[in-house]
Amino acid sequence: MKPINQLTSIVTPLDRVNVDTDQIIPKQFLKRIERTGFGNYLFYGWRFQEDGTPNPSFILNNPLYEGSEVLVASHNFGCGSSREHAPWALLDYGFKVIIAPSFADIFYNNCVKNGILAIRLNEENVNHLIKQSTEHQKKIFINLKEQFVQYEAEEKFTFDIDPYWKEMLLNGWDEIALTFQFEDQIAAFEKKHA
């Protein structure tokens, strides 16, 4: 996975609560056996009309937000299934950072494992970001090492993150390789419980 630290991007606002994994990537697209190629189907039901043409009122189809790497949404983002296809689709589409007041647990983990930075900000700041970025396309600056996002010169919000996940994201570590360093402890546990 690719390391992530700083980035500057336009923010894409998705003003919805409880966005579930069935919305992020509908199940008819889960049959691929690769990790790539899911971006075309991201938010499929909202993004496309019944005849398959883009839905002009959906934010991802607004050319002003093209190339955005940061998605901001309301609380409980990523609820529902454990499908990692959801972060794969977000990443494949180009989103590297998701901001919301809260995330579903499994989704949050799945983001970390794929190098997506999921940032929890309080509801008030998120609502502000959603409102502002709906009205005009402004750039946001994100710094993981220093744990802050900056929207306007005077709008700097800090965020919390588990130090272990932070290290993983900053370094782009392969978690399995890390765990292999604990081979002896694993073997000892197995011996004791055999």
Add this chain to the structure above:
Amino acid sequence: MPKTIIEKVWNDHIVYEEKGKPDLLYIDLHLLHEVTSPQAFEGLRLNNRKVRRPELSFATMDHNVPTKNRSNITDPVSRKQISTLAQNCQEFGVPLAHMDHPDQGIVHVIGPDLGLTQPGKTIVCGDSHTSTHGAFGALAFGIGTSEVEHVLSTQTLWQSKPKTMEIKIIGELGFGVTAKDVILAIIAKFGVDIGTGHIVEYTGEAVRNFSMEERMTICNMSIEAGARAGLISPDEKTVDYLKGRAHVPDGKAFEALKRKWLSYATDDGAGYDKTLEIHSEEIEPFVTWGTNPSMGSGISSSVPYASDYAVQSDREELRQALTYMDLEEGTPLSSIEIQHVFIGSCTNSRLSDLREAAEVVKGKSVHPAVTAIVVPGSFSVKLQAEKEGLNKIFEEAGFQWRESGCSMCLAMNDDVVPPGERCASTSNRNFEGRQGAGARTHLVSPVMAAAAAIKGHFVDVRNMLSVHA
């Protein structure tokens, strides 16, 4: 110090701990299915890694499999996913219950069926409804594909210790009220993210009285309340259920195991980070009317009004849900007409579910406007039901009797609800498009689904059941 079952099982599985880091937990049982595993096996191959403990893994095919003609998977991509799992299991030595194997079924139905699921175990699967296995007092949770790969190669996972939550169900359930109604009522009362960051233990008189099947229904939907896992302390019922199952030893070994299992139960006086309570008398047969599992009400009530909600974002969410569901505010739930009925899924496809539903439909006919299917949770549930003649009861009433699998719960196979049509479903998710693009899902218990199939609209099943008291 008295401990909860959550702490006991957790502490028993710590391989390594260090301040400021998640704990490295040992995993006792890893269940796999065809949808969330291919990329994990591919990862192993790319990095030249092997499966550390294939004998602690167990795979089956459930999400994609046809429920009509097993030998003919029309969708080439589904076929590929299924054959890929078979190849991966063979290459890495993972035991597999293939589509045609007598042990096949929905992964969360066969684990308990086979006795793989046991109290005190840590159980994971690339599937959020892994919480089902918590009914036995196991710490069971869903994981993503990267974690599947991690467990395959190390038999461990890094996990931050979650908070503990008790959900106490006070009093006995009323006549005709099922475990499904209880969990829907809990989610409606407390919301879809109340459990985030927590593992839930369900307690109270009603829980003790529940059969193991009913406990599975409750634990199954823990994830719909946002909790990663939900469990119930083991008792004699748990032990009785497991006795004699294929993967449970017998004789002296069983006696020793039984003592160990029971020792996991929460100690008297143990504390939780949070406790929520719900009174059984508040609960009647439930129907969801919206697009997440918290949007439901008792059958005697109506679709709410936007003006019932104080917060603007809740009103907006209601409006979006009702637009999708094509429902008006204030519509009585019993007037909603349905075109499909699905009895199945890892929430409600066990033998007891089918027996109860059969009781309702016996001697009656499915409404002419309704297409109704029963999809047993596993091959063995299907066989047992056929032995008891349940298939006959369903078929005579006009239901279709199918092969086991996930089927219309997520409609990855051919069992799809057409756009704009309504389904009374015993599954666990009513998200937009879950049962097919544009399909409208109402979550209910098996008896409520059976009653709706007969009437063509929702009804209070209590009026159709005879009281055996």
